[in-house]
Amino acid sequence: DGGITQSPKYLFRKEGQNVTLSCEQNLNHDAMYWYRQDPGQGLRLIYYSQIVNDFQKGDIAEGYSVSREKKESFPLTVTSAQKNPTAFYLCASSISGDWDQPQHFGDGTRLSIL
Amino acid sequence: AQSVSQHNHHVILSEAASLELGCNYSYGGTVNLFWYVQYPGQHLQLLLKYFSGDPLVKGIKGFEAEFIKSKFSFNLRKPSVQWSDTAEYFCAVPRKTGANNLFFGTGTRLTVIP
Numbered sequence: 759d760g761g762i763t764q765s766p767k768y769l770f771r772k773e774g775q776n777v778t779l780s781c782e783q784n785l786n787h788d789a790m791y792w793y794r795q796d797p798g799q800g801l802r803l804i805y806y807s808q809i810v811n812d813f814q815k816g817d818i819a820e821g822y823s824v825s826r827e828k829k830e831s832f833p834l835t836v837t838s839a840q841k842n843p844t845a846f847y848l849c850a851s852s853i854s855g856d857w858d859q860p861q862h863f864g865d866g867t868r869l870s871i872l
Numbered sequence: 873a874q875s876v877s878q879h880n881h882h883v884i885l886s887e888a889a890s891l892e893l894g895c896n897y898s899y900g901g902t903v904n905l906f907w908y909v910q911y912p913g914q915h916l917q918l919l920l921k922y923f924s925g926d927p928l929v930k931g932i933k934g935f936e937a938e939f940i941k942s943k944f945s946f947n948l949r950k951p952s953v954q955w956s957d958t959a960e961y962f963c964a965v966p967r968k969t970g971a972n973n974l975f976f977g978t979g980t981r982l983t984v985i986p
Contacts, residue, residue: 798978858921
């Protein structure tokens with residue numbers, strides 16, 4: 759089955775530690791996205807990538823970094839500079855970066871601070 | 873940049889009641905609008921979308937939304953809700969015309985009581 763796989767489902771981070779969230783898709787989609795979901799704030803865009811080797815900052819990119827070396831993979835690193843990393847992180851992809859293509863979402867990773 | 877706002881944070885209805893969830897958008901030229909739904913334990917999925925033509929858009933599972941330009945609104949409706957409609961509903965708009973870089977509203981949690 760085609761889809762988006764996010765791992766791990768739950769992740770714990772110690773203070774001052776960087777962690778990387780995995781996002782893999784086998785849909786052959788060009789565009790990929792990372793969102794952060796907090797209660798009462800909906801989804802906020804962290805980074806997005808419309809094509810391999812290219813990515814753009816979203817609304818809340820500070821304290822995060824991404825790479826897009828392969829079409830199917832868009833890992834997100836939460837760095838120690840992100841002061842409030844506890845949240846639910848969602849990865850999405852779409853066929854292209856055009857507005858009329860629906861975004862397909864993964865099941866998410868819940869990150870907590872120890 | 874375009875944005876949307878959802879003013880209903882939590883709506884509680886009995887089965888068979890009618891539903892209307894509000895979504896207001898900020899004007900920014902050509903308007904494209906989306907409703908996404910997140911059922912408990914499932915990933916976010918597209919419910920319906922509007923890009924042009926008939927302002928009344930039909931989506932999955934009996935949902936519809938009406939684009940009213942004069943009111944800057946794209947409210948989601950369903951004549952008779954079921955317990956299985958319990959979910960969180962997000963309105964979204966592209967940040968800029970033609971792009972799939974979506975701005976999501978804060979979401980409305982719908983609880984349907986059997």
